[in-house]
Amino acid sequence: MKHIKTLNTKKLQNTVKKGGCGECQTSCQSACKTSCTVGNQTCEHSK
Amino acid sequence: MVHLYKNNGYNIALDENSGSVHIVDELVYDILDAMSSDDFLTAEKFVSSHDGKYGIEETKEALSEIEELKAQGMLFTDDPYRKFINDFQKHETVVKALCLHIAHDCNLSCRYCFAGEGKYHGDSALMSFEVGKKALDFLIENSGSRKNLEVDFFGGEPLLNWNVVKNLVEYGRMREKEAGKNFRFTLTTNGVLLNDEIMEFVNKEMGNIVLSIDGRQDVHDRMRPFRNGKGSYELILPKFIKAAESRGQERYYVRGTFTHYNTDFAADVLHMADLGFKQISIEPVVAPPEADYAITEEDVPVICEQYDILAQEILKREKEGRGFNFFHFMIDLEGGPCVYKRLSGCGSGGEYLAVTPEGDLYPCHQFVGLDGFRMGNVEDGITDIALKDRFAKVNVYSKKECADCFARFYCSGGCAANAYNFSGDITGNYAIGCALQKKRIECALMIKAALADFE
Numbered sequence: 299m300k301h302i303k304t305l306n307t308k309k310l311q312n313t314v315k316k317g318g319c320g321e322c323q324t325s326c327q328s329a330c331k332t333s334c335t336v337g338n339q340t341c342e343h344s345k
Numbered sequence: 346m347v348h349l350y351k352n353n354g355y356n357i358a359l360d361e362n363s364g365s366v367h368i369v370d371e372l373v374y375d376i377l378d379a380m381s382s383d384d385f386l387t388a389e390k391f392v393s394s395h396d397g398k399y400g401i402e403e404t405k406e407a408l409s410e411i412e413e414l415k416a417q418g419m420l421f422t423d424d425p426y427r428k429f430i431n432d433f434q435k436h437e438t439v440v441k442a443l444c445l446h447i448a449h450d451c452n453l454s455c456r457y458c459f460a461g462e463g464k465y466h467g468d469s470a471l472m473s474f475e476v477g478k479k480a481l482d483f484l485i486e487n488s489g490s491r492k493n494l495e496v497d498f499f500g501g502e503p504l505l506n507w508n509v510v511k512n513l514v515e516y517g518r519m520r521e522k523e524a525g526k527n528f529r530f531t532l533t534t535n536g537v538l539l540n541d542e543i544m545e546f547v548n549k550e551m552g553n554i555v556l557s558i559d560g561r562q563d564v565h566d567r568m569r570p571f572r573n574g575k576g577s578y579e580l581i582l583p584k585f586i587k588a589a590e591s592r593g594q595e596r597y598y599v600r601g602t603f604t605h606y607n608t609d610f611a612a613d614v615l616h617m618a619d620l621g622f623k624q625i626s627i628e629p630v631v632a633p634p635e636a637d638y639a640i641t642e643e644d645v646p647v648i649c650e651q652y653d654i655l656a657q658e659i660l661k662r663e664k665e666g667r668g669f670n671f672f673h674f675m676i677d678l679e680g681g682p683c684v685y686k687r688l689s690g691c692g693s694g695g696e697y698l699a700v701t702p703e704g705d706l707y708p709c710h711q712f713v714g715l716d717g718f719r720m721g722n723v724e725d726g727i728t729d730i731a732l733k734d735r736f737a738k739v740n741v742y743s744k745k746e747c748a749d750c751f752a753r754f755y756c757s758g759g760c761a762a763n764a765y766n767f768s769g770d771i772t773g774n775y776a777i778g779c780a781l782q783k784k785r786i787e788c789a790l791m792i793k794a795a796l797a798d799f800e
Contacts, residue, residue, distance in 0.1 A: 301407045302358075302414065303368040305793055306678035309418055310364040310687070310754065311425055317683025318433075320491055324442035324697045325690070325757075326709060327495045327531055327553075342493070344680030 319343070347421060348751030349377055352791040353657060358420070359790060361751050365419035366678060368794045372399055373407050380411075380421075426684055430742050433688065438695040438737060439489035443480055443496050444710045446701050447472050447503040447510055452537045454572045457602060457630045457638055459711060463501030466714035470702040471506045477513040479723040480700045485524045487726065494521075497531045499699075499710055504538035514550050531555065533600075535569070536581035536588075544588050552596060556585045559601035560613020560627065567606060568638070586620060594623040598672060601627040604638035608647045611655040618662070618669045626672030629781055631711075631763055640777055649784045656788040660795050676755070676789040687741075690757030694720065694736025708736050711762030736761065739772055746774040756782045 321342040348359040356374040358367040369377065375395065380386050388404040414420040449470045451463030463469070484494055496517065498510050510532070517528040532547055533555040547554050558581060559565040566576025589597055599622045603610035610627055617625050629648070632639035640648070655671065662668050691697060694708030701713055704723040712718040721728040739761055741753040759782065763775040 299410045299413075301370045301373045302410050303797070304414070304419065305366040305368065305790075305797055306364065308364075308679050310362065310684050311418055311422070313683035313685075314425065314429070318436075318685035319683075320439070320441060320685075320696065321493050322682055322686060323493075323529075324495055324692055326693070326697060327442055327444070327497050339682045339686065340677055341680050341682055344677075 313341075316343075317341075346749070346751065347377055347381065349374060349381070350787055352653070352787055353660075353795065355791050355794045357787070357790055357794060359751060360414075360420050360422055361754065362422040362424050362426075363419050364678070364681075364754060365414070365422075366790055366793065367414070367420070368797070370407075372403060373411065375399070376404070376407055376411065426688065427742055430688065430740060433685065434738060434740070437489075438692075439491055440484055440487040440696055440698060441491045441494055442692070442697045443484050444499045444697070444699040445472065445477060445480060445496060445503075445513070446500060446699060446710070446713060447477070447498050448501040448505040449702050450505055451500060451502045451535070452505065452571070453502070453535050453569055453577055455535075455569045457568055457604060457632055457636070459631060460501060460713070465501075465701070467701075469501075472509055472700075472702040472704075474509050474512050474516075476700075476702065476704040476723065477509055478516055479704060481513060481517050481520065481528075483723045483726065485520060485526055488526065492525065493527050493529060495529045495531070497533060499533050502535050502537065503532060504534050504543065507538070507543060511546060514546075518550075529553075533557070535577070536584050537577060539581070539584045539588065544591055547588075548591055554588065554592070554597045555600045555626075556581075556588060556597060557601070558582070558585055558599050558617070559603070560607070560610065561616045564603075564607045564613055565601075568602070568604060582620070585622075589622055589624070594621075596624075598624045598626045600625075600672075602630045603627055604630040604632070605640055605644060606638055608640075608644050609651060610648070611651040611658070614655055614671060615658060623669045624672070625669055628673070629778070631760075631766065631778075633766070640781075642777060645777060645780050648781060652781075652784050652788050656792055660792060663796070664799065673785045674789040674792055676786070676793065678793060684754070687754040687757050689740050691760065693761050694733060694739075708732075709762060711760070712765075715765075735771065743772045744774060746779070750779070750783070752779070752783045752786050755786050 322339055346361045350357055356369045358369050358377055392401050392404050449464050454462055488494055521528050529552045531553040532551050535557045562578045565578040569577050599617050614627050629640050699707045699710040699713050706720045707713045707718055720732050727733050741747045741758045744758050747753045747758050761771040763778050764773040765771045767775040
């Protein structure tokens, strides 16, 4: 594309079918104990 | 919905429902902006309303690229998740993470401590090995088929009760094999009692260690003194430098809090980076509005500017080969969490619980000691089912302020404790926190855009 550069190929819609296993890290156990930061958590299946 | 913004010379379009992030030129930026208020925009209409700024051919070309992304479900995507939310709420939740309050006591007297010098509105107390064992047993028994179980040793200051921490890790390692589980232990410490022996154990057994330090010495010492008023910076800093090195600069965070007194906190982050730390997290203080150190509405634009300064400096250092990781700008566009995680957030009161030294269960560490939030105890399990159900219903769709917010799938509705503290309702919101969260996400996406340019 000439006018648009897309940074990511994976779409959130595609995680509806396979997601929800719950094996990922709990967000507050990482480094934030006073805010909620979920978007930076990594899916266990992408490791 | 598409969230459009400009940052550091980049025009960014975030398709909220698909999570697709597009870097667009000025023409597409203006078209997307026009489309947000006109469902029937044509090339001719757009060109005539922009006073000759754009030609018809290039506009048609840009529109066809937009249409292509729409067809691929990457722009103006409808929300396909809302219809699943009722089923999702009915899922039986299992417990997968515990925050163990190993010590309700502290050897520092941090001015902003939400735990009230570690005591959480109660008496000082240390968790016994027996209570800790029951907590781990409770976790194993209530974790269903989840393999990975997380236990954070928290306080107060957990090193005041180090022997119990060690014994609980040993107990957990013994039980995980026969139970088919994998414990991931973490420790959060102020560093006062940290020594080589403890670090050796931590490096062997713990997946993460959070080291509390606020940045520059004057900033740190103002908020994190000993009981006698003396600052703790000089004592803890060499220990933290050594600890980070001993872990190869990985699997740890130096974590700080900034307040109204250091809204120029980018300097604190960079101070820690200059000291050689590679994993850094600094967060805005959560405080009652009447506290002198609380973040005010007037601070918000100042703090947002600091995030911009920090983002640009991070990029500069990355280019120079001396980058570092800032926790709140981390965003995983390709391997990030699934939508279920993004809907439900931190899982407090469900898959995540806090345990007091007495064995009482609370929705998370921030609710400990608050009236009406005791959920049960490690012996009998969760007994306040109504309270559990209230937390189970917290998600991005249960918070009205989240409905139109572009950040909803990144912060997942934010922190329930913050919401409660500022609005009196766990499904309320904390406006200052939201404003800062949105800014951090914008910066994080800009960094991704800039890094893609490097490649």
